[in-house]
Amino acid sequence: MQNANLIYCGDCLEGLKKMPGDCIDLIYIDPPFNSNREHRAKGSREAKHSFVDKFENINAYLDYMRPRLIEMHRVLKPTGSFFYHCDWHASHYIKVLLDTPDLFGYDNFQNEIVWCYKSGGASPGKRFSRKHDSILFYSKTPAYRFNRLREKSYNRDHKAYKFKGVEEFRDEEGWYTLVGMKDYWEISMVGRTSRERLDYPAQKPQSLLERIISAGSNKGDMVMDAFCGCGTTLAAAQKLDRKWIGMDISPAACELSAVRLQDTFGIKAGQEFSVKGLTRRGWGKSNVV
Ligand SMILES: C[S@@+](CC[C@H](N)C(=O)[O-])C[C@H]1O[C@@H](n2cnc3c(N)ncnc32)[C@H](O)[C@@H]1O
Numbered sequence: 001m002q003n004a005n006l007i008y009c010g011d012c013l014e015g016l017k018k019m020p021g022d023c024i025d026l027i028y029i030d031p032p033f034n035s036n037r038e039h040r041a042k043g044s045r046e047a048k049h050s051f052v053d054k055f056e057n058i059n060a061y062l063d064y065m066r067p068r069l070i071e072m073h074r075v076l077k078p079t080g081s082f083f084y085h086c087d088w089h090a091s092h093y094i095k096v097l098l099d100t101p102d103l104f105g106y107d108n109f110q111n112e113i114v115w116c117y118k119s120g121g122a123s124p125g126k127r128f129s130r131k132h133d134s135i136l137f138y139s140k141t142p143a144y145r146f147n148r149l150r151e152k153s154y155n156r157d158h159k160a161y162k163f164k165g166v167e168e169f170r171d172e173e174g175w176y177t178l179v180g181m182k183d184y185w186e187i188s189m190v191g192r193t194s195r196e197r198l199d200y201p202a203q204k205p206q207s208l209l210e211r212i213i214s215a216g217s218n219k220g221d222m223v224m225d226a227f228c229g230c231g232t233t234l235a236a237a238q239k240l241d242r243k244w245i246g247m248d249i250s251p252a253a254c255e256l257s258a259v260r261l262q263d264t265f266g267i268k269a270g271q272e273f274s275v276k277g278l279t280r281r282g283w284g285k286s287n288v289v
Pocket of ligand 1: 231
C-alpha cells in the first residue's frame with residue numbers, strides 16, 4: 001500500500017495499521033476539529049457530501065485522535081514532516097498532545113502556521129471575528145527535509161533601497177526583496193464561485209496544500225492525507241510530481257477524490273492509482289479491491 005498512488009476508503013486507523021513503519025515523507029491531516037457540528041455542503045446538489053464533527057467532550061476527541069496519531073507517527077520516515085490542520089476548538093489541546101515524547105515531542109515542533117482567510121459572517125457578541133486556522137508543523141526527528149520557500153517583501157514606500165549586495169525586484173506594486181516565507185499565510189478560501197470548488201464541506205484551497213508539500217517534500221516523495229475529504233492534498237501532490245495516499249471514511253469523499261484526480265490529470269483508477277474499500281462507482285469495477 002505504501003508504494004503507489006492510492007485512495008483507501010475506511011477508517012484511517014485500520015488503513016494505517018496495514019502499513020509498515022517509516023515509509024511516508026509528509027503527512028498532512030485536516031480531521032474533524034471538535035467543532036460540535038455536522039458539516040454539510042449548504043444548498044448544493046451534493047448534500048450527500050457531509051461529515052459529522054461531534055464528540056462528547058474534548059477528552060473524547062483526543063481519545064479518538066491519539067491512536068490515529070500514533071500510527072501516523074509510526075509510518076512517517078525519520079526525515080519526514082507532519083502537518084495537523086485545526087482551529088481554536090482544539091489547537092491548544094492538540095499541541096500538548098503532539099508535544100508528548102511518545103508522539104512528536106516538544107523539540108520537534110517547528111511552526112504554527114496561521115492560515116488567514118476572509119469568509120462571510122462575523123462572530124457574534126463581544127469578540128473579534130475568528131478568521132484563521134492553525135496548522136501545527138512537526139518533524140519526526142531533527143534531521144527532517146525542508147525546502148525554504150521565499151516570498152515578496154515590499155520595500156518601505158515601495159521604493160528601491162539600492163543597498164549593496166541586496167537583490168531587488170520590481171512589479172506593478174513597486175520594489176521588493178525576496179525573504180524567507182513567514183508563518184502566517186493569507187490564502188483565499190474555496191468560495192462559492194471558486195473554480196476549484198467541489199461542494200465538499202470544509203474543502204481546503206489547493207494552493208495551501210501546494211505550499212505545504214513544496215516545503216516539506218521533494219519530487220517522487222510519498223505524501224499522505226489520512227482524512228483526505230475531496231482529495232485536495234492528493235491533487236496538489238499529483239500536480240507537484242509526488243506520490244500520494246489518501247484515506248477517508250466516507251465513500252462519497254473517496255469517490256469525489258477519484259473523479260477529481262481522473263478529471264484533472266487524465267489519470268485512471270486501476271492504472272495510475274488504485275482505490276481500495278469502495279464498491280463499484282463510475283470509474284470501473286475492475287479497479288476496485
Ligand atoms: C475537513 S474534512 C477534510 C477536507 C479535505 N482537507 C479537503 O480539502 O477536501 C475531514 C474528513 O475526515 C473524514 N474522516 C472523519 N473521520 C475519519 C476517519 N476515522 N478516517 C478517515 N477519514 C475520516 C471525513 O469523512 C471528512 O471527509
